[in-house]
Amino acid sequence: MRFSANFFIAKPLIIACALSVAAVSQASANDPIVVSSKIDTEGSVLGELIIQTLERHGINTENRLQLGGTSVVRTALEAGEIDLYPEYTGNGAFFFDMTDSTVWNNADEAYETVREHDAKQGLIWLQPASANNTWAMSIREDVATEHNLVSLDDLAAYLADGGEFKFAASAEFVESAQALPAFQEAYGFELSDDQLLVLSGGNTAATMRAAAQQTSGVNGAMTYGTDGGLSALGLVVLEDTKGVQPVYQPAPVVRESILEAHPDIERLLNEVFATLDELTLQTLNADVAVNGLSPTQVASDYLDSLDN
Numbered sequence: 686m687r688f689s690a691n692f693f694i695a696k697p698l699i700i701a702c703a704l705s706v707a708a709v710s711q712a713s714a715n716d717p718i719v720v721s722s723k724i725d726t727e728g729s730v731l732g733e734l735i736i737q738t739l740e741r742h743g744i745n746t747e748n749r750l751q752l753g754g755t756s757v758v759r760t761a762l763e764a765g766e767i768d769l770y771p772e773y774t775g776n777g778a779f780f781f782d783m784t785d786s787t788v789w790n791n792a793d794e795a796y797e798t799v800r801e802h803d804a805k806q807g808l809i810w811l812q813p814a815s816a817n818n819t820w821a822m823s824i825r826e827d828v829a830t831e832h833n834l835v836s837l838d839d840l841a842a843y844l845a846d847g848g849e850f851k852f853a854a855s856a857e858f859v860e861s862a863q864a865l866p867a868f869q870e871a872y873g874f875e876l877s878d879d880q881l882l883v884l885s886g887g888n889t890a891a892t893m894r895a896a897a898q899q900t901s902g903v904n905g906a907m908t909y910g911t912d913g914g915l916s917a918l919g920l921v922v923l924e925d926t927k928g929v930q931p932v933y934q935p936a937p938v939v940r941e942s943i944l945e946a947h948p949d950i951e952r953l954l955n956e957v958f959a960t961l962d963e964l965t966l967q968t969l970n971a972d973v974a975v976n977g978l979s980p981t982q983v984a985s986d987y988l989d990s991l992d993n
Contacts, residue, residue: 718947913970
């Protein structure tokens, strides 16, 4: 249990607070639900799907989308500063200091593990999408074709032979033990500082553009399994033959008190997320990252299609 400075509070105040529980619960039911997301394209799309689904069914929301990286949004949820946001099952490895566990490489085990752990602190995971938005390393298609690069094994051999490679990624990808360091350890290569272009934020649209436009000599990029801009920008994912990455299925995570005040949220969001397979999410992401549509419009059009 995490104790705060207010834990040892006077009993009269505790009693007064207890007497006002009903009033507080009623107030929370009337307050808008603060919906947030991470800063990347998919975060904005999933966040808009959540907001618009709730709003269409008479549940008021407050838009706090694209708040920041994983640690920022997760901390805000734990602190009660936001009420609901889409998270990925595989991130439980970091939340619960379980990066060495193999449960994260199995979709069902990953979901059950993160669901059970978070329930203990009043955070409820709803149904995840079937799409797996795992971290990936991609490379320009022309480079891959010229040097016959299909997998990360091929990339390791290419680098060992002195092949030219510069990789655009977020600081989180470069520093997280489960991301680039895990790839490097498994495949036996190491990128120097000169071979990295670290971009602020976690938006893969920026890393993919850097590779497509060869910014500062970049020809490789951090991407995700559901990125919509890969083919349009001439990039290919290098196959992770060793299964380094855990499963990252997106799911809404909501504070338990909010779900108690609005029990319909679970059914409403489960119905939407059940439709989000990998191809569907790639398409929605592409509409934003490639076709230039707003996440608001993309989410609205998609929800309309589900109603028809």
